[in-house]
Amino acid sequence: MAHFQRPTGVLDILPEEQPYWEHVQAHAVHLARRAGFERLDVPIFETTGLFARGIGASTDVVEKEMYTFTDKGGDSLTLRPEFTAGVVRAYIENGLHVRPQPVKLYSIGPVFRYERPQAGRYRQHTQFNMEILGESDPAADLEIMLLIADLYAGLGFRDLAFQLNSTGCPLCRPGYTERLKEYYQSRLDEVCDDCRRRLGQNPLRVLDCKAEGCQPIIEAAPRIGDYLCAECAEHFGRLREYLDLLGRPYTLNHRLVRGLDYYTKTVFEVWAAGIGAQAAVCGGGRYDGLAELLGGPPTPGVGVAAGLERIIMVMKAQGVSVPDLPAPSVLLAHLGAQARREAVRLADALRRAGLAVWLAFGERGLKSQLREADRRGARFAVILGEDELARGVAAVRDMQDGAQVEVVLETLAAWLQERVG
Numbered sequence: 001m002a003h004f005q006r007p008t009g010v011l012d013i014l015p016e017e018q019p020y021w022e023h024v025q026a027h028a029v030h031l032a033r034r035a036g037f038e039r040l041d042v043p044i045f046e047t048t049g050l051f052a053r054g055i056g057a058s059t060d061v062v063e064k065e066m067y068t069f070t071d072k073g074g075d076s077l078t079l080r081p082e083f084t085a086g087v088v089r090a091y092i093e094n095g096l097h098v099r100p101q102p103v104k105l106y107s108i109g110p111v112f113r114y115e116r117p118q119a120g121r122y123r124q125h126t127q128f129n130m131e132i133l134g135e136s137d138p139a140a141d142l143e144i145m146l147l148i149a150d151l152y153a154g155l156g157f158r159d160l161a162f163q164l165n166s167t168g169c170p171l172c173r174p175g176y177t178e179r180l181k182e183y184y185q186s187r188l189d190e191v192c193d194d195c196r197r198r199l200g201q202n203p204l205r206v207l208d209c210k211a212e213g214c215q216p217i218i219e220a221a222p223r224i225g226d227y228l229c230a231e232c233a234e235h236f237g238r239l240r241e242y243l244d245l246l247g248r249p250y251t252l253n254h255r256l257v258r259g260l261d262y263y264t265k266t267v268f269e270v271w272a273a274g275i276g277a278q279a280a281v282c283g284g285g286r287y288d289g290l291a292e293l294l295g296g297p298p299t300p301g302v303g304v305a306a307g308l309e310r311i312i313m314v315m316k317a318q319g320v321s322v323p324d325l326p327a328p329s330v331l332l333a334h335l336g337a338q339a340r341r342e343a344v345r346l347a348d349a350l351r352r353a354g355l356a357v358w359l360a361f362g363e364r365g366l367k368s369q370l371r372e373a374d375r376r377g378a379r380f381a382v383i384l385g386e387d388e389l390a391r392g393v394a395a396v397r398d399m400q401d402g403a404q405v406e407v408v409l410e411t412l413a414a415w416l417q418e419r420v421g
Contacts (some may be wrong), residue, residue: 054262
């Protein structure tokens with residue numbers, strides 16, 4: 001017989017790990033809704049061209065990491081490698097651009113990238129995503145940044161700070177790109193092969209190179225902040241003023257460019273202390289030209305994405321505890337064939353009354369069923385036997401103190417509701 005295992009780079013999220021997942025997602029949704037964000041769910045797969053055009057055909061994501069396939073109708077489809085392109089497509093296609101602006105949206109779900117698996121990073125991973133569409137005010141950038149930082153702070157991450165940069169816009173970025181290429185042309189024999197390739201396809205990405213030999217070259221490279229047009233400089237200056245006003249720490253990082261072509265103006269990452277060498281926990285930025293690139297009207301936008309697997313990995317490593325998921329309030333124990341039939345009927349009735357009920361299966365003795373009630377964390381064990389049925393009652397044992405009383409079956413649901421809430 002074949003012995004199947006999960007594919008490389010994916011996870012099974014077991015029942016004992018679910019409290020972390022529910023806690024993190026509930027916290028994220030609470031923060032988003034409190035700030036007026038509405039949920040948007042987009043398809044797991046989209047037309048391949050959406051990502052090639054939106055993210056950039058020369059990016060590592062499109063060139064190396066996408067899961068692309070041809071369906072039975074001959075169409076090229078791709079499992080989403082990120083949310084933003086699909087969100088903007090849905091914004092255009094469903095007429096959200098004619099609603100009062102801005103539109104604030106959040107999404108939660110899996111994304112797919114074929115990359116080398118490592119701690120907290122998987123080929124299928126879950127993202128929490130927030131977007132503000134239809135607003136160019138730097139205060140929108142600030143709101144996205146504060147909300148995502150509050151997410152991490154509320155989950156126990158320490159000493160959070162922003163890494164911040166502006167990548168300019170289509171007016172000022174070309175001038176900087178040409179200056180950057182000129183600078184690198186005289187140093188081509190000093191940089192890695194990836195940098196030489198990127199210089200012709202996506203020059204800004206040379207600033208994100210991790211090769212040790214390229215670091216001195218990057219550090220001495222021209223800085224885009226010196227080439228910003230008046231609009232981009234004003235936008236970046238106002239965002240910094242807001243951060244200073246709120247006392248939020250940030251570091252200007254001229255090397256920060258992010259890996260997707262649609263970013264304009266603001267780009268940022270959130271860094272946290274005490275989580276190992278990879279201090280960056282999430283990132284995002286502004287993408288004012290993406291809607292037009294995808295065939296929609298001019299629409300400014302800003303967003304951020306956070307990976308839930310990495311959040312939970314760090315929480316566990318730092319010993320952050322989360323509430324347990326609710327245990328069943330009641331376990332129904334039964335002795336004898338007639339009692340078992342009544343237990344089936346009663347379990348259905350109690351669940352319809354809103355109670356969480358675990359029905360004991362099989363034909364086991366009472367001690368075995370009570371041990372199961374204890375293992376399941378049930379507050380009460382409802383015991384049905386032939387004698388109890390004859391008298392129209394159930395024996396109810398409090399699993400916390402061992403006290404046992406008899407309750408009339410007709411009033412059992414109300415009696416339990418009063419005690420378990």
